[in-house]
Amino acid sequence: MRKCFRLLSLWFGIMVLFACSEKTFAQDIRLTATVDQNILTGNDRLELTLTIHGAQDTQPPSFPGIEGFTLLFGPNISAQTKIINGDISVSKGFTYVLQPVAKGKFTIGPSTVEYKGKVYSSQPVTVEVVDTPRASGRQSPDLEKLVFVDLSTDKSEAYIYEQIVLSFKFYFQKGLPVGDIDYVAPVTKNFMEEKLGDQRQYEEIRDGIIYNVLELRTALFPMMSGELVISPAKLKCNLIIQQRRDRRVTPSDSLFGDAFFDDFFGREQKRYPVERATGSIILKIKSLPEEGKPKEFKGAVGTYNMEVTTKAQQVKVGDPITLSISVYGEGNIQTISEPVLVMGNENEFKLYPAESSIQITNREELIRGRKVFSKVIEPQMTYLKSTPATVFSFFDPRAGQYKTISKEPMPIIVESGEQEVPILLTTSQDKVATAKQQVHIITEDISPIMVNLSSFRNQGNRVYKNPFIITFLSIPAILVAAAFLLNRRKLRLTSDIGYARKRRALVLAKKRLHEAQSALNQNLPEEFYACLSKALSDYLADKLNISFASATEENVGILLRQRGVADDIIKEFSNCLSDFDHRRFSNDGGSFDVMEHALRLAKELVTNMEKQLS
Amino acid sequence: MKLRIFICLFPGVLFFCCGMRSADCGLPKSEVQDPKDRISRDAAIKLFTDANEEYLQATKFIASKKTQEADQHLKEAVLQYETILAGGFKNGQIYYNLGNTYYRQGELGKAIVNYQRAKRFMPRNADLDANLRLVKRSTEDREFTTEIPVVIRRIFFWYILLNQDELFIVAVSLYVVVMILFFFSIIRKYAWFKKATIGFSVVLFVIMISLGSKIYREQGVDRGVIIETKCEVRYGPGEEYEPKFEIHNGAECVIEDEKDDWYRVYVNVGIKQTPDSKEGAEEIVRNDVRRGWLQKKHVDVI
Numbered sequence: 044m045r046k047c048f049r050l051l052s053l054w055f056g057i058m059v060l061f062a063c064s065e066k067t068f069a070q071d072i073r074l075t076a077t078v079d080q081n082i083l084t085g086n087d088r089l090e091l092t093l094t095i096h097g098a099q100d101t102q103p104p105s106f107p108g109i110e111g112f113t114l115l116f117g118p119n120i121s122a123q124t125k126i127i128n129g130d131i132s133v134s135k136g137f138t139y140v141l142q143p144v145a146k147g148k149f150t151i152g153p154s155t156v157e158y159k160g161k162v163y164s165s166q167p168v169t170v171e172v173v174d175t176p177r178a179s180g181r182q183s184p185d186l187e188k189l190v191f192v193d194l195s196t197d198k199s200e201a202y203i204y205e206q207i208v209l210s211f212k213f214y215f216q217k218g219l220p221v222g223d224i225d226y227v228a229p230v231t232k233n234f235m236e237e238k239l240g241d242q243r244q245y246e247e248i249r250d251g252i253i254y255n256v257l258e259l260r261t262a263l264f265p266m267m268s269g270e271l272v273i274s275p276a277k278l279k280c281n282l283i284i285q286q287r288r289d290r291r292v293t294p295s296d297s298l299f300g301d302a303f304f305d306d307f308f309g310r311e312q313k314r315y316p317v318e319r320a321t322g323s324i325i326l327k328i329k330s331l332p333e334e335g336k337p338k339e340f341k342g343a344v345g346t347y348n349m350e351v352t353t354k355a356q357q358v359k360v361g362d363p364i365t366l367s368i369s370v371y372g373e374g375n376i377q378t379i380s381e382p383v384l385v386m387g388n389e390n391e392f393k394l395y396p397a398e399s400s401i402q403i404t405n406r407e408e409l410i411r412g413r414k415v416f417s418k419v420i421e422p423q424m425t426y427l428k429s430t431p432a433t434v435f436s437f438f439d440p441r442a443g444q445y446k447t448i449s450k451e452p453m454p455i456i457v458e459s460g461e462q463e464v465p466i467l468l469t470t471s472q473d474k475v476a477t478a479k480q481q482v483h484i485i486t487e488d489i490s491p492i493m494v495n496l497s498s499f500r501n502q503g504n505r506v507y508k509n510p511f512i513i514t515f516l517s518i519p520a521i522l523v524a525a526a527f528l529l530n531r532r533k534l535r536l537t538s539d540i541g542y543a544r545k546r547r548a549l550v551l552a553k554k555r556l557h558e559a560q561s562a563l564n565q566n567l568p569e570e571f572y573a574c575l576s577k578a579l580s581d582y583l584a585d586k587l588n589i590s591f592a593s594a595t596e597e598n599v600g601i602l603l604r605q606r607g608v609a610d611d612i613i614k615e616f617s618n619c620l621s622d623f624d625h626r627r628f629s630n631d632g633g634s635f636d637v638m639e640h641a642l643r644l645a646k647e648l649v650t651n652m653e654k655q656l657s
Numbered sequence: 658m659k660l661r662i663f664i665c666l667f668p669g670v671l672f673f674c675c676g677m678r679s680a681d682c683g684l685p686k687s688e689v690q691d692p693k694d695r696i697s698r699d700a701a702i703k704l705f706t707d708a709n710e711e712y713l714q715a716t717k718f719i720a721s722k723k724t725q726e727a728d729q730h731l732k733e734a735v736l737q738y739e740t741i742l743a744g745g746f747k748n749g750q751i752y753y754n755l756g757n758t759y760y761r762q763g764e765l766g767k768a769i770v771n772y773q774r775a776k777r778f779m780p781r782n783a784d785l786d787a788n789l790r791l792v793k794r795s796t797e798d799r800e801f802t803t804e805i806p807v808v809i810r811r812i813f814f815w816y817i818l819l820n821q822d823e824l825f826i827v828a829v830s831l832y833v834v835v836m837i838l839f840f841f842s843i844i845r846k847y848a849w850f851k852k853a854t855i856g857f858s859v860v861l862f863v864i865m866i867s868l869g870s871k872i873y874r875e876q877g878v879d880r881g882v883i884i885e886t887k888c889e890v891r892y893g894p895g896e897e898y899e900p901k902f903e904i905h906n907g908a909e910c911v912i913e914d915e916k917d918d919w920y921r922v923y924v925n926v927g928i929k930q931t932p933d934s935k936e937g938a939e940e941i942v943r944n945d946v947r948r949g950w951l952q953k954k955h956v957d958v959i
Contacts, residue, residue, distance in 0.1 A: 487791055490784035492757050493750040494709050496702055502778045503747030507825045516829065519836035526843045
């Protein structure tokens with residue numbers, strides 16, 4: 044099934060091809076004669092190709108007269124079918140190889156072919172045979188003939204704003220590989236430019252040699268009169284020439300002249316950088332004649348026509364009517380000005396600025412296009428029966444005169460409108476933007492004086508100079524510092540037992556001495572001496588950070604000496620402790636005076652010890 | 658950590674103190690002097706209201722093209738505004754209104770001086786800025802100083818928008834907050850106390866630097882404005898020295914030194930170094946070209 048479908052497709056394709064070929068065959072038939080070179084030496088050979096374009100089913104063309112040459116062999120017949128963008132072209136070539144037999148300029152006569160009752164003939168080709176032998180060794184190609192450029196305009200004289208076609212052509216001999224093309228366009232100062240179509244590529248025969256041509260075209264519109272110069276255009280490229288090594292040309296070359304044998308026997312590729320420049324062009328630009336210039340003329344030059352349409356036929360007073368005015372033709376479409384509306388009375392219609400749109404319809408040969416103006420008019424009177432007439436004037440450079448196109452008014456019916464209060468519900472952003480404008484400052488003046496009394500206070504007294512504030516600033520710092528120190532002391536008291544005992548030693552001693560005072564007042568000798576003894580021994584134990592049991596006379600004496608306490612104080616302290624213990628346990632408390640003396644002595648001892656140990 | 662924060666804050670405090678010292682040393686005479694008979698607020702208000710009334714009367718006369726009467730009222734207004742200021746009562750509004758009055762009298766230099774003084778008290782006032790710009794546009798000499806870029810103004814907004822007192826109040830508030838946070842961070846060991854303390858300390862540091870800088874900029878550097886129609890800047894402090902160039906009413910300058918009746922100034926106006934210099938040559942003029950000596954009577958210190 045699939046195979047059948049493929050065959051059907053193939054058959055269909057062939058049918059389409061033949062149908063196209065039939066169409067092609069119906070095209071013009073031409074016979075051309077071309078040579079591979081038109082200047083050669085007696086040792087060279089000349090390839091003459093007679094090509095029938097447009098048909099393949101013809102007889103071979105008649106062999107032309109070849110004075111100065113003999114036929115070596117031929118013809119080699121080749122048939123060619125080209126399909127470019129759907130256009131099919133066919134040709135059939137007959138190539139002969141000729142050998143020059145004499146020197147001088149010879150003309151290869153025209154060849155003829157008969158096809159379907161008509162006779163077609165080729166142009167004669169002039170070939171020169173010179174005696175200058177080509178340099179032996181490597182051949183250097185004649186680059187001037189292989190590649191050249193041309194810059195031209197379609198006219199040498201034009202009116203200001205008239206369309207001129209500038210054409211740049213790059214010729215290179217057919218089959219010559221060209222790469223790295225770099226084109227520098229000519230400077231067209233004082234002209235407006237519009238590109239014309241895409242790059243064109245075609246073949247052209249010059250002096251019997253076929254060239255490939257690349258053509259770039261530009262439409263120019265001169266903006267001033269006088270002699271305007273178009274500077275030269277430049278082109279840089281590289282020619283890639285396949286060169287054979289020096290070998291005698293033999294008839295077998297045609298047999299072994301393919302790429303495989305060339306590569307095998309040594310064929311090299313060489314790049315020749317080529318730079319070509321065209322000449323400059325001087326154009327004479329004429330001013331537009333003053334004679335016969337219509338008052339509606341606004342500078343349009345070209346060939347134009349105009350259409351005016353409107354949809355509205357029946358409107359009320361104040362209702363908008365949109366006139367669509369289309370000006371079309373060839374010329375500078377962008378610069379076409381708005382056509383003029385001819386009104387009997389200016390108050391009959393309210394006019395709004397026209398909005399325009401441009402459409403370029405053809406860029407191939409010349410700039411052709413259309414500019415459409417949407418003109419809004421509002422009829423103000425009920426007696427109006429038609430729209431205003433539309434007039435457009437332009438200068439036709441071909442005719443060399445001004446032309447005016449007038450379009451007749453179009454009938455309308457205007458009814459009286461109701462007096463309505465316009466309610467603006469929404470506004471287009473564009474319209475807002477166009478309607479708004481910048482406000483101009485009329486006069487520059489200073490702002491008025493200030494009269495605010497509520498904030499009227501003496502600002503000359505700087506706050507940072509106020510002594511109260513400066514004093515106030517120190518309070519938080521002092522508080523923070525105090526908190527910091529207290530916190531540190533508190534931490535030490537909880538973490539350092541020795542420090543804590545030392546700090547509380549005096550307090551405890553004073554407390555015990557106070558208890559002793561109470562015992563003295565109550566006449567309790569045993570308790571009195573117990574308090575005194577405990578006050579002294581505990582005080583020393585706390586101060587020296589030793590256990591209470593270790594606070595014996597001997598230990599205390601040693602430790603106090605290590606702390607640098609005077610010996611007399613140590614001795615007195617020991618004596619007191621012994622005395623107090625003795626009186627405590629022997630029921631010999633002594634008199635009130637003795638006890639009072641003992642209390643005073645204990646207080647002095649503690650005071651002296653505090654001074655010594657701090 | 659706390660010690661470190663204290664150390665960090667120390668340069669800020671030092672900078673602030675230096676700013677204050679500089680301010681005291683270089684304070685314009687008008688601000689340093691303590692008038693013997695200081696004016697009360699009520700008296701100042703009365704004078705201020707009267708002066709405003711005089712000004713408004715003058716404006717009406719100007720509108721009706723009665724220049725003589727207008728000038729008389731303007732002179733009276735100036736006298737009353739100056740009386741308030743001489744009484745030690747300073748307020749941005751007084752300076753602003755005085756600037757307006759001088760502008761109406763055509764005294765552009767004095768108007769600029771008073772607007773600049775007012776700006777120290779009212780840095781955010783748009784009317785003041787507009788008037789100052791307008792008066793500066795009217796002066797003869799082109800100002801050379803460049804404005805602070807908008808980006809910088811936005812970033813350091815507090816420096817531009819707050820006056821000295823307001824910056825000081827912000828600094829004190831932050832100081833109190835930092836101290837409270839310190840206090841509580843000593844008593845209670847919460848982590849966020851520590852972070853908040855660091856954050857507020859950094860802000861306080863920045864504000865202290867800003868305040869010190871502002872005080873130094875406004876009061877540590879003497880700036881003046883030319884109050885004569887035209888005066889010559891000379892090569893030395895005396896009439897015997899050759900004139901260097903001329904500057905005109907309203908041109909601002911920095912006072913660098915003084916000797917007898919002369920100020921050594923650095924002018925902030927464009928100067929053409931040579932008569933045939935091209936346009937824009939003043940931008941590449943050397944700094945020493947801008948310096949010269951001016952008579953004190955030609956300059957009013959801001």
